[in-house]
Amino acid sequence: MPESSQFARDIAQRVARESYGKLVAFLAKRTRDVAAAEDALSEAFAAALRDWPITSVPKNPQAWLMTVAKRKIIDAARSAQVSAASQEHQILLQEELSTLELSDFPDERLGLMFACAHPSIDPNIRSPLILQTVLGLNAMEIGSAFLVTPEAMGQRLARAKHKIKIAGIPFRIPDISELSGRLEVVLEAVYAAYANGWSDPINSQNNLAEEAIWLGRVVTELLPNEPEALGLLALMLFLQSRKNARRNDAGNFVPLNKQDPKLWTIHMFNEAELLLHKAGGMKVMGRYQLEAAIQSVHTSRRFSGITDWAAILDFYDALHKITQSSVVAINRAVALSEVKDPQAGLDALPNLDKNPQLANFQPYHAARAALLSRANKHQEAMTAYGLAIGLEGDAAIRAFLIEQQSTVLETYRSKTRLPLSPTAI
Amino acid sequence: MQYLLLIHADESGWDKMPKSQQEQGMAAYMSYSEALKNAGVLVGANRLQPTSASSTVKFRDGKTTVLNGPYAESKEQLGGYYLIDVADLDECPGAHHGTMEVRPIR
Numbered sequence: 001m002p003e004s005s006q007f008a009r010d011i012a013q014r015v016a017r018e019s020y021g022k023l024v025a026f027l028a029k030r031t032r033d034v035a036a037a038e039d040a041l042s043e044a045f046a047a048a049l050r051d052w053p054i055t056s057v058p059k060n061p062q063a064w065l066m067t068v069a070k071r072k073i074i075d076a077a078r079s080a081q082v083s084a085a086s087q088e089h090q091i092l093l094q095e096e097l098s099t100l101e102l103s104d105f106p107d108e109r110l111g112l113m114f115a116c117a118h119p120s121i122d123p124n125i126r127s128p129l130i131l132q133t134v135l136g137l138n139a140m141e142i143g144s145a146f147l148v149t150p151e152a153m154g155q156r157l158a159r160a161k162h163k164i165k166i167a168g169i170p171f172r173i174p175d176i177s178e179l180s181g182r183l184e185v186v187l188e189a190v191y192a193a194y195a196n197g198w199s200d201p202i203n204s205q206n207n208l209a210e211e212a213i214w215l216g217r218v219v220t221e222l223l224p225n226e227p228e229a230l231g232l233l234a235l236m237l238f239l240q241s242r243k244n245a246r247r248n249d250a251g252n253f254v255p256l257n258k259q260d261p262k263l264w265t266i267h268m269f270n271e272a273e274l275l276l277h278k279a280g281g282m283k284v285m286g287r288y289q290l291e292a293a294i295q296s297v298h299t300s301r302r303f304s305g306i307t308d309w310a311a312i313l314d315f316y317d318a319l320h321k322i323t324q325s326s327v328v329a330i331n332r333a334v335a336l337s338e339v340k341d342p343q344a345g346l347d348a349l350p351n352l353d354k355n356p357q358l359a360n361f362q363p364y365h366a367a368r369a370a371l372l373s374r375a376n377k378h379q380e381a382m383t384a385y386g387l388a389i390g391l392e393g394d395a396a397i398r399a400f401l402i403e404q405q406s407t408v409l410e411t412y413r414s415k416t417r418l419p420l421s422p423t424a425i
Numbered sequence: 426m427q428y429l430l431l432i433h434a435d436e437s438g439w440d441k442m443p444k445s446q447q448e449q450g451m452a453a454y455m456s457y458s459e460a461l462k463n464a465g466v467l468v469g470a471n472r473l474q475p476t477s478a479s480s481t482v483k484f485r486d487g488k489t490t491v492l493n494g495p496y497a498e499s500k501e502q503l504g505g506y507y508l509i510d511v512a513d514l515d516e517c518p519g520a521h522h523g524t525m526e527v528r529p530i531r
Contacts, residue, residue, distance in 0.1 A: 168529055169514050
């Protein structure tokens with residue numbers, strides 16, 4: 001039965017995609033054991049692929065998977081060597097699991113996300129952990145996106161799940177009193193996933209950007225009145241709307257000011273505008289709304305043909321006040337150079353002595369190089385481009401920077417006819 | 426779940442405090458203990474003598490050796506503990522004085 005087999009496979013995959021996180025969240029909340037919930041579900045999906053082509057697809061595939069996964073968890077708990085105290089817990093658990101109403105169980109994915117992004121979980125593993133538990137990505141997919149070997153990623157994920165289990169980390173949305181601080185951590189993890197996908201626009205294997213948007217939607221669906229959650233989703237949609245314009249047909253990097261606005265995805269930035277507007281109406285400003293507002297100004301070049309740098313500078317000023325981040329300071333300096341002049345931008349760049357971590361930060365050198373070049377400081381610009389090129393991992397962006405550097409060199413030669421000092425090359 | 430709340434604080438810092446501040450600190454601990462008791466989560470609690478009163482006992486090569494107290498060089502020392510029984514980690518209360526380490530009981 002190849003056709004019905006394919007049909008059953010398609011259904012199983014669709015249910016997997018749509019309900020994986022819901023099923024994991026539901027089971028893990030009750031057992032506190034994320035790994036066991038994942039194992040049980042993967043066995044249930046395997047059983048579905050095996051049985052459904054023969055028995056036909058059940059009416060409620062999600063409930064079917066839940067029933068099978070539940071049985072697997074109970075069996076696994078029975079066969080494990082357990083102490084008297086945890087036996088008692090197992091009995092309670094079995095009772096609870098077996099009395100569940102299966103057709104309509106609550107969506108507890110957000111509780112799962114809060115558990116994964118709990119302050120007592122290592123900050124570096126929060127984002128991967130959410131991707132795995134809510135979306136079902138495996139250690140290999142996550143490892144390649146975060147530049148970690150699958151083995152190391154697998155171990156770190158396993159350790160984090162173990163911590164959730166033994167430290168008694170709850171699966172729930174925190175109370176209002178502590179929600180904003182805890183939500184920030186969840187949003188940070190989602191944005192980290194997005195940033196990871198964003199920096200790798202060519203690799204089709206890396207769908208992290210889209211997955212992060214999907215997670216952003218889950219958060220806003222379940223917390224529709226949190227302005228920063230709306231702001232983050234708006235920010236991601238603004239950025240994503242420009243995805244197709246970031247590389248030309250030859251695969252070369254196209255900087256934002258050279259992008260053709262006709263290539264931007266209209267429905268995405270329209271949705272982003274609506275979200276940002278809704279967030280703004282709630283009168284609580286935050287970093288994601290400000291970052292989204294900056295992207296909104298960039299995107300409105302589509303209608304006006306110009307970029308309102310004064311507005312962007314205002315937003316960066318506000319953002320820098322909130323975050324005190326040296327990365328924001330770099331962007332602010334670039335905006336300032338557009339409003340005033342390149343030298344003002346150079347003067348506003350963060351000081352390397354006070355921010356030594358920026359010495360290895362490519363965007364710092366790339367921004368400085370462009371400002372130096374515009375300020376006609378060609379030799380210094382050459383050196384700065386050299387540093388940026390050396391620090392860039394993406395071939396397309398590196399090629400772009402090399403091209404910029406040779407433009408500076410040509411300008412310099414045509415103006416001075418002097419040999420460049422060797423250190424500048 | 427049961428958790429052991431381990432209070433780490435700078436011992437010498439406590440001794441250097443003026444008497445009125447020490448009294449304030451003690452009152453804060455008393456009301457904290459009272460609150461845990463009233464919430465029905467307190468299993469046990471104790472203050473510890475300073476680490477200068479502490480000894481380390483090791484059993485090596487069939488011999489027991491007793492040494493002077495441990496980690497005198499660390500900045501914060503274990504000063505006391507609470508044993509509590511709550512639903513999960515988020516129900517564990519924090520500390521105003523020193524650092525509270527929250528360890529689940531196996």
